[in-house]
Amino acid sequence: xxxxxxxRSYLINLAAAxxxxxxxxxxxxxxxxxxxxxxxLILICINSIMTISLNLATGLLGELCLGHAGFMAVGAxxxxxxxxxxxxxxxxxxxxxxLAGAVTAGIAAVLVGIPxxxxxxDYLAIITLAFGQIITILIRSLGFTxxxxxxxxxPLTTDFPLTYWMxxxxxxxxxxxxxxRQGRAILAIREDDIAAEASGIxxxxxxxxxxxxxxxxxxxxxALYAHYQGVLTPEKFDYNYSIDFMVMVVFGGMxxxxxxxxxxxVLTILPQLLYGFSDYxxxxxxxxxxxxxxxxxxxxxxxxxxxxxxxxxxxxxxxGKKPQTVPVEADIPTTVVDEDTYLTEQGSxxxxxGGSSTRGxxxxxxxxxxxxxxxxxxxxxxxxxxxxxxxxxxxxxGRR
Amino acid sequence: xxxxEVNEMSIQFGGLKAVDDITFAVDKGxxxxxxxxxxxxxxxxxxxxxxxxxxxxxxxxxxxxxxxxNSTWQTVDSGLARTFQNIRLFKxxxxxxxxxxxxxxxxxxSLASTLLRLPxxxxxxxxxxxxxxxxxxxxxxxxxxxxxxxxLPYGQQRKLExxxxxxxxxxxxxxxxxxxxxxxxxxxxxMSMIRFVKDHFKLAIILIEHDMSLVMxxxxxxxxxxxxxxxxxxxxxxxxxxxxxITAYLGNPLEEDA
Numbered sequence: 001x002x003x004x005x006x007x008r009s010y011l012i013n014l015a016a017a018x019x020x021x022x023x024x025x026x027x028x029x030x031x032x033x034x035x036x037x038x039x040x041l042i043l044i045c046i047n048s049i050m051t052i053s054l055n056l057a058t059g060l061l062g063e064l065c066l067g068h069a070g071f072m073a074v075g076a077x078x079x080x081x082x083x084x085x086x087x088x089x090x091x092x093x094x095x096x097x098x099l100a101g102a103v104t105a106g107i108a109a110v111l112v113g114i115p116x117x118x119x120x121x122d123y124l125a126i127i128t129l130a131f132g133q134i135i136t137i138l139i140r141s142l143g144f145t146x147x148x149x150x151x152x153x154x155p156l157t158t159d160f161p162l163t164y165w166m167x168x169x170x171x172x173x174x175x176x177x178x179x180x181r182q183g184r185a186i187l188a189i190r191e192d193d194i195a196a197e198a199s200g201i202x203x204x205x206x207x208x209x210x211x212x213x214x215x216x217x218x219x220x221x222x223a224l225y226a227h228y229q230g231v232l233t234p235e236k237f238d239y240n241y242s243i244d245f246m247v248m249v250v251f252g253g254m255x256x257x258x259x260x261x262x263x264x265x266v267l268t269i270l271p272q273l274l275y276g277f278s279d280y281x282x283x284x285x286x287x288x289x290x291x292x293x294x295x296x297x298x299x300x301x302x303x304x305x306x307x308x309x310x311x312x313x314x315x316x317x318x319x320g321k322k323p324q325t326v327p328v329e330a331d332i333p334t335t336v337v338d339e340d341t342y343l344t345e346q347g348s349x350x351x352x353x354g355g356s357s358t359r360g361x362x363x364x365x366x367x368x369x370x371x372x373x374x375x376x377x378x379x380x381x382x383x384x385x386x387x388x389x390x391x392x393x394x395x396x397x398g399r400r
Numbered sequence: 401x402x403x404x405e406v407n408e409m410s411i412q413f414g415g416l417k418a419v420d421d422i423t424f425a426v427d428k429g430x431x432x433x434x435x436x437x438x439x440x441x442x443x444x445x446x447x448x449x450x451x452x453x454x455x456x457x458x459x460x461x462x463x464x465x466x467x468x469x470n471s472t473w474q475t476v477d478s479g480l481a482r483t484f485q486n487i488r489l490f491k492x493x494x495x496x497x498x499x500x501x502x503x504x505x506x507x508x509x510s511l512a513s514t515l516l517r518l519p520x521x522x523x524x525x526x527x528x529x530x531x532x533x534x535x536x537x538x539x540x541x542x543x544x545x546x547x548x549x550x551x552l553p554y555g556q557q558r559k560l561e562x563x564x565x566x567x568x569x570x571x572x573x574x575x576x577x578x579x580x581x582x583x584x585x586x587x588x589x590x591m592s593m594i595r596f597v598k599d600h601f602k603l604a605i606i607l608i609e610h611d612m613s614l615v616m617x618x619x620x621x622x623x624x625x626x627x628x629x630x631x632x633x634x635x636x637x638x639x640x641x642x643x644x645x646i647t648a649y650l651g652n653p654l655e656e657d658a
Contacts, residue, residue: 192491
């Protein structure tokens with residue numbers, strides 16, 4: 001059964017999500033946030049879903065996907081057509097539309113993936129690039145999609161609560177997936193596909209799994225977008241739009257879910273803020289990206305996550321309590337002790353929702369626990385030397 | 401019936417016969433050494449056994465069933481595991497996760513169980529983590545279970561790779577130069593560890609190694625390869641005296657005199 005600690009951790013995350021929701025929702029209801037910012041909020045949620053979805057394919061599976069807006073378009077048009085033509089009550093049509101959008105985008109991903117994912121190398125990048133182009137051309141030339149004129153009059157049923165909770169569901173799905181046997185298989189493929197196959201992983205199958213889930217989430221984002229914008233034109237989903245999401249993924253950190261959300265927030269708001277300087281807008285945008293790549297090439301959060309543990313440590317730090325972990329960390333060459341000490345988690349091993357660390361029966365610290373911390377405590381209890389019997393090579397930062 | 405039977409296996413890359421008409425068998429609980437000069441085809445044999453390459457001719461039987469034409473992951477599922485000559489760990493993942501990935505074929509909870517966090521997920525994950533820690537413990541790596549693989553010292557990375565291979569519960573383990581880059585003390589330690597692992601997990605092991613002291617000490621039988629062919633086979637002591645082997649390693653003294 002589900003360990004008690006996990007239940008608590010899940011509840012805390014849920015409570016945090018609900019808290020943010022209630023605050024923003026009240027602000028909207030009381031009119032503290034005007035309708036302009038309301039639409040930006042919704043756009044942030046949609047972009048976050050897209051970025052997380054692309055991050056699953058790119059940051060976690062390690063396949064470059066350059067046509068993600070294509071999957072979004074498939075989802076958006078499917079939903080719009082259902083809403084416009086089915087005659088179902090608005091919200092039934094919307095629910096059905098979102099599901100149908102996810103399914104059609106998933107089917108598109110299977111078709112793209114079958115030839116591309118059997119091969120090693122960057123074939124997926126090329127095929128998805130072509131897919132993105134083909135989809136816009138198809139939409140333009142088919143009759144029922146409204147052609148170049150696009151679709152008009154889609155009911156504006158996307159509101160903040162809907163997009164927000166879809167974003168939370170997206171986060172949960174990706175986290176839950178990554179911390180499981182399927183997720184570990186996906187990460188293993190990113191790390192080394194030959195070794196993954198030699199560990200008994202059916203590489204093609206898990207590549208397909210991650211890619212299809214990623215496309216389905218993009219389809220959901222597309223469905224929300226269609227009902228947010230009310231108008232769909234094929235030009236919207238061109239190559240540049242795909243690249244926008246790729247930029248968000250890289251900006252936030254490949255493989256970091258919370259990083260994706262941060263990036264989506266920053267890179268959705270920034271163009272709006274710079275709206276007044278239309279001449280210099282792209283210039284400033286580019287300078288920001290170049291600066292980030294120079295000073296933090298792995299993106300805002302790298303592969304790390306903002307999780308409960310990070311906030312706990314931050315809280316301890318702010319309250320002036322000395323974290324018990326530091327002296328031990330200094331002795332063990334973990335990933336810790338760098339400029340991000342307080343943002344640091346174990347790679348993709350640990351993150352916000354849930355936490356996979358199933359504890360061994362001996363109550364040993366495992367998976368993603370910054371082992372230094374937990375192991376240190378454990379060994380102090382036993383009165384052992386933290387170094388074990390073999391000398392560990394130490395990494396001296398700043399000295400070469 | 402032998403655990404592994406290789407019958408007249410050959411593979412040709414263009415005009416080059418990298419492995420030429422090789423026949424051998426391995427039984428349960430045996431350590432077979434595969435030695436030979438560089439480029440003799442040792443690693444190619446490993447790649448053939450693990451279905452990375454498909455032999456041009458010949459057959460490979462594991463427990464009496466042919467594994468020719470399988471995918472690598474199917475071969476691993478049917479009881480064969482390997483390590484790599486150049487370490488191939490999942491570098492950004494923790495040592496524990498590396499081993500848990502090795503268990504992949506043995507845990508079967510479904511995607512629905514993953515996404516809905518059903519009881520089978522928690523049960524299997526707990527069980528699996530316990531088993532993974534137990535394997536790490538055997539190799540003295542339990543204390544670094546949470547450390548990223550890339551931050552481990554070289555010797556521990558080698559051991560971790562063996563741990564990962566053992567996690568798939570193999571009947572036959574292929575070790576490709578496990579002692580490469582280790583100092584004599586580490587090699588000694590590794591040797592006793594290989595023996596222990598063989599008995600504890602009831603394995604057969606095929607070992608490629610250049611460290612002759614290790615090979616002669618630990619292997620019950622040896623096969624010597626040169627240019628893709630078997631030039632000698634037998635007990636370590638016989639191999640030491642074998643003229644063909646000495647020629648392959650050191651060259652022919654008469655030729656050089658001439």
